[in-house]
Amino acid sequence: ADKMVGYLSNNSVIRAMFEEGRRMAEEFGAENVYDFSLGNPNVAAPVQVKESVLKHIEEDSLDIHGYMSNIGYEEVREKIAQSINKRFDTNFHASNIIMTVGAAGGLNVIFKTLLNPGDEVITFAPFFGEYRSYTDNYDGKLVVISPNTVDFQPNLAEFEEKITPKTKVVIVNNPNNPTGTIMTKEQVIKVAEHCQKMDCWFVLDECFLEFVENGDDYSVMDQLAKYDKLIIIKSFTKMYGIAGLRLGYALCGKDGMAAIIDMFGCEWN
Numbered sequence: 001a002d003k004m005v006g007y008l009s010n011n012s013v014i015r016a017m018f019e020e021g022r023r024m025a026e027e028f029g030a031e032n033v034y035d036f037s038l039g040n041p042n043v044a045a046p047v048q049v050k051e052s053v054l055k056h057i058e059e060d061s062l063d064i065h066g067y068m069s070n071i072g073y074e075e076v077r078e079k080i081a082q083s084i085n086k087r088f089d090t091n092f093h094a095s096n097i098i099m100t101v102g103a104a105g106g107l108n109v110i111f112k113t114l115l116n117p118g119d120e121v122i123t124f125a126p127f128f129g130e131y132r133s134y135t136d137n138y139d140g141k142l143v144v145i146s147p148n149t150v151d152f153q154p155n156l157a158e159f160e161e162k163i164t165p166k167t168k169v170v171i172v173n174n175p176n177n178p179t180g181t182i183m184t185k186e187q188v189i190k191v192a193e194h195c196q197k198m199d200c201w202f203v204l205d206e207c208f209l210e211f212v213e214n215g216d217d218y219s220v221m222d223q224l225a226k227y228d229k230l231i232i233i234k235s236f237t238k239m240y241g242i243a244g245l246r247l248g249y250a251l252c253g254k255d256g257m258a259a260i261i262d263m264f265g266c267e268w269n
Helices: 002-008 013-028 047-059 074-088 102-114 130-137 156-162 185-198 221-226 257-263
Strands: 097-101 120-124 141-145 167-173 201-205 230-235 247-252
Touching: 074 097, 074 221, 074 247, 097 102, 097 257, 102 130, 102 167, 102 201, 102 230, 102 247, 102 257, 120 130, 120 156, 130 141, 141 156, 156 185, 167 185, 185 201, 185 221, 221 230, 247 257
Parallel strands: 120 141, 120 167, 167 201, 201 230
Antiparallel strands: 097 247, 230 247
């Protein structure tokens, strides 16, 4: 396809680094190569993960080898909702959550659901490079807010200038990948308020927030119900060292939105 030809010359730098790391490991020995590209785990996952997987294989082989609800097991989604409710004094249910193939799968299906060709997606530089690919996948246009190279806090003044009626989605990751800086809860709420004013969607990627000391204090989970067009993406990938299991979820404040996103996911999530 013509669209794919352009991608060949601009393939993922992260993936290219990963493949180079594998080549170097074969040449020089894995113990001599430190690969910080994809963020693969270099220690074993928590023992509870192994025990849970083995238990499920032994007790529920029909489930694990069969098709399942595309939106995710209801008991899993309800368990996550209750955990969030306990932490943030909220009132979410399984219906607010869709399980996703990690954060990447979640972001792709959200963009697939929301974007028309030519719709603009705003993000703050520096940003996770794959955001551009996810936007391109659905013929959106990525609009980048200039980096603040003093302290890497978001340039909110430029953001307010560049958000327009063409803006369909604003995506922010907090803490930021790759800088590691974190936006205050007040800053995130400012972005949410401005998105609500401009009637565009706000996708908040909180995948790394569990690594932050007192990270819950920075989350806007407790504000989600106030914003119909706010979606929070979470992933267990890095926190539990289970990158290959591809386990994440999207939390939607708007009633019925998780079910709508589910309709546009891959056939077997």
